[in-house]
Amino acid sequence: MSSTDTTNASILVLEDEAEIARLICGSLSEYGFRCDHLTTGRQLLDRARRATPDLCIVDLGLPDMDGMQVVRELQEGSPCAVLILTGRNDVTDRVLGLELGADDYIVKPFEPRELVARVRSILRRYQRAAASDASDTARTIARFAGWTFDRGLHALTAPDGREVNLSAAEAGLLLTLLQRPNRILSREQLLGERDVDPFDRSIDVRMSRLRRKLDDDPHDPKLIKTVYGAGYLFTAQVAWD
Numbered sequence: 129m130s131s132t133d134t135t136n137a138s139i140l141v142l143e144d145e146a147e148i149a150r151l152i153c154g155s156l157s158e159y160g161f162r163c164d165h166l167t168t169g170r171q172l173l174d175r176a177r178r179a180t181p182d183l184c185i186v187d188l189g190l191p192d193m194d195g196m197q198v199v200r201e202l203q204e205g206s207p208c209a210v211l212i213l214t215g216r217n218d219v220t221d222r223v224l225g226l227e228l229g230a231d232d233y234i235v236k237p238f239e240p241r242e243l244v245a246r247v248r249s250i251l252r253r254y255q256r257a258a259a260s261d262a263s264d265t266a267r268t269i270a271r272f273a274g275w276t277f278d279r280g281l282h283a284l285t286a287p288d289g290r291e292v293n294l295s296a297a298e299a300g301l302l303l304t305l306l307q308r309p310n311r312i313l314s315r316e317q318l319l320g321e322r323d324v325d326p327f328d329r330s331i332d333v334r335m336s337r338l339r340r341k342l343d344d345d346p347h348d349p350k351l352i353k354t355v356y357g358a359g360y361l362f363t364a365q366v367a368w369d
């Protein structure tokens with residue numbers, strides 16, 4: 129992907145209904161995205177293992193396996209961005225998807241233009257994270273409150289030496305907090321977007337997931353504090369080396 133546009137991105141579309149797949153790939157191709165269509169979870173996981181795509185669009189209702197399982201397994205390989213496509217207009221599913229590390233979700237039936245806008249927004253977020261990584265490669269290991277985070281490997285190590293798995297989305301969020309400790313960060317800053325839907329809970333879901341992984345009590349968080357009406361505050365001292 130170039131640093132100035134997202135249209136070179138490679139996108140894998142997992143959707144078992146041919147007509148919907150045609151609609152998705154048609155819309156994305158129209159905007160210049162490279163798009164490949166797969167119909168089973170296994171096919172997608174095999175493909176993603178051979179060459180990590182920039183983004184996977186994953187339908188939850190599949191013939192061979194649960195789409196949630198696909199999202200989970202994608203995060204275990206080399207993580208890529210994930211957009212969930214669901215016909216089930218069910219909040220629990222959506223929250224679970226985000227908890228598993230998906231970046232966003234879209235509910236069927238959807239406007240093709242909205243799909244393209246969501247895809248662009250996710251890819252831009254990843255590009256910005258990659259650009260800030262590249263401009264700051266010397267400082268790769270962050271130490272805070274006994275924890276260690278290797279930004280290159282997305283590896284989080286607990287004070288007791290335990291390795292903690294982070295999704296790409298969680299690692300990006302942690303990195304943003306570590307780069308600006310002891311400062312209130314708004315949802316917009318954390319998502320890297322100007323227009324954040326005030327009802328969008330994705331950042332809160334991701335934050336509570338990250339807190340749990342950092343053993344931070346959600347009822348009395350010490351590391352990541354919620355500042356009501358303003359955003360979040362990372363309270364630890366951060367040392368980079």
Ligand code: CA
Nearest residue numbers: 144187189190
């Ligand atoms: Ca389906």
